[in-house]
Amino acid sequence: MGPDCKTLFIVDDTPDNVRLLANLLSAHGYRIRKALNANFALKSIEQSPPDLILLDVNMPTMNGYEMCARLKSNPHTQEIPIIFISALDNVLDKVKAFNLGGADYITKPFQMEEVLARIEHQLLLQQQKHQLRAEIQERKRAEQSLEVSLRVVSHDLRNPVLGLSMVLNNCLKRADPDQTELSLPRQTLEQMARSCERQLALINSLVESQHWEQQGVPLVLRRLDLGTLVRDFAEEWSLGLGEQEVTLNLNLGENLPAIMGDANFIWRVLENLLANSLKYNPLPRPQPLSITITVTAIDQTLTCRVKDNGVGVDLAIADRVFERYQRGDRENNPLGLGLGLYVCKLIVEAHGGQIGLNTAVSRGAEIYFTLPLEKDCA
Numbered sequence: 001m002g003p004d005c006k007t008l009f010i011v012d013d014t015p016d017n018v019r020l021l022a023n024l025l026s027a028h029g030y031r032i033r034k035a036l037n038a039n040f041a042l043k044s045i046e047q048s049p050p051d052l053i054l055l056d057v058n059m060p061t062m063n064g065y066e067m068c069a070r071l072k073s074n075p076h077t078q079e080i081p082i083i084f085i086s087a088l089d090n091v092l093d094k095v096k097a098f099n100l101g102g103a104d105y106i107t108k109p110f111q112m113e114e115v116l117a118r119i120e121h122q123l124l125l126q127q128q129k130h131q132l133r134a135e136i137q138e139r140k141r142a143e144q145s146l147e148v149s150l151r152v153v154s155h156d157l158r159n160p161v162l163g164l165s166m167v168l169n170n171c172l173k174r175a176d177p178d179q180t181e182l183s184l185p186r187q188t189l190e191q192m193a194r195s196c197e198r199q200l201a202l203i204n205s206l207v208e209s210q211h212w213e214q215q216g217v218p219l220v221l222r223r224l225d226l227g228t229l230v231r232d233f234a235e236e237w238s239l240g241l242g243e244q245e246v247t248l249n250l251n252l253g254e255n256l257p258a259i260m261g262d263a264n265f266i267w268r269v270l271e272n273l274l275a276n277s278l279k280y281n282p283l284p285r286p287q288p289l290s291i292t293i294t295v296t297a298i299d300q301t302l303t304c305r306v307k308d309n310g311v312g313v314d315l316a317i318a319d320r321v322f323e324r325y326q327r328g329d330r331e332n333n334p335l336g337l338g339l340g341l342y343v344c345k346l347i348v349e350a351h352g353g354q355i356g357l358n359t360a361v362s363r364g365a366e367i368y369f370t371l372p373l374e375k376d377c378a
């Protein structure tokens with residue numbers, strides 16, 4: 001079959017005309033469907049729209065103009081280009097065909113080269129139209145994403161900047177106007193430094209996620225023992241978790257098979273998941289917070305689960321938590337851009353693994369991710 005195997009539908013009440021056109025066009029690689037009357041053609045076209053219709057004008061029961069008008073008023077069929085093929089050579093007949101939405105008009109007797117050229121031209125126009133539409137859709141999606149990101153960024157960056165500006169203006173107001181050098185209490189400076197760090201962290205996560213989405217996550221893969229990595233991670237976090245009154249339990253399977261992974265990036269995933277448990281269960285808590293990291297080898301993959309006994313994930317966004325800029329409302333958390341889990345997803349998927357939220361847990365939140373075993377990596 002030829003021209004991408006496009007399907008042409010011929011509608012003409014003269015069997016000889018249909019046969020002639022069908023033979024010539026199928027010899028040029030087109031798939032042909034045909035009908036000798038408009039009613040049958042309309043039903044068939046509605047059920048399975050062709051790429052283009054060749055339509056006679058003078059037909060009994062329903063003529064080509066009426067059939068064209070019906071096709072153009074039906075959302076399922078209105079986009080299909082219609083080329084009229086008719087013995088009527090009058091200008092008004094041609095104008096009427098175009099006014100009804102016809103794409104082109106060929107007069108009988110026709111030259112096959114002309115028919116082919118006009119069909120190809122219409123199919124090309126149709127293809128360009130689809131491409132343009134897809135590009136417009138894509139651009140709209142990009143614009144929406146940019147708009148959301150601008151909204152989120154301006155909202156989340158405003159708070160720390162506002163805080164910093166208030167502290168600075170307060171200090172300036174209280175200081176003697178003749179004093180050229182000011183000294184500030186350590187606590188104020190610490191507050192300002194924290195505010196700057198938060199702004200930097202927000203900007204970094206934005207830039208980073210954008211970069212990784214476009215260029216891919218720059219992994220350096222090495223043979224890794226995930227159990228050891230999780231143990232090192234827990235040790236590094238133990239002091240901070242103690243201060244936050246959090247118990248961290250490890251449940252690491254024995255003889256875990258090695259994976260191929262980037263330790264720094266997997267560390268980032270663990271860090272994000274643990275930080276989320278703390279962020280969404282701030283002090284004071286109704287009950288002590290306990291977090292368990294479990295690593296098991298199931299079905300040729302290593303699965304790591306980070307589970308806490310806290311408030312659990314807002315079910316309203318449970319199926320979207322890994323999307324960019326998605327965050328729950330109920331925590332009223334000013335620290336997140338809704339990028340943490342999105343970044344985790346980028347990292348895990350770059351490793352060839354999967355990440356998910358277990359909504360079946362009775363209380364608290366459980367996020368799991370899988371990583372392929374070293375022996376399965378090419």
Ligand SMILES: Nc1nc2c(ncn2[C@@H]2O[C@H](COP(=O)(O)O)[C@@H](O)[C@H]2O)c(=O)[nH]1
Binds near residue numbers: 280
């Ligand atoms: N209660 C908890 N909610 C969580 C936790 N981790 C994530 N979330 C929810 O998901 C969104 C998106 O997370 P982000 O890291 O991409 O910002 C967040 O706004 C929360 O609603 C968790 O451990 N506990």
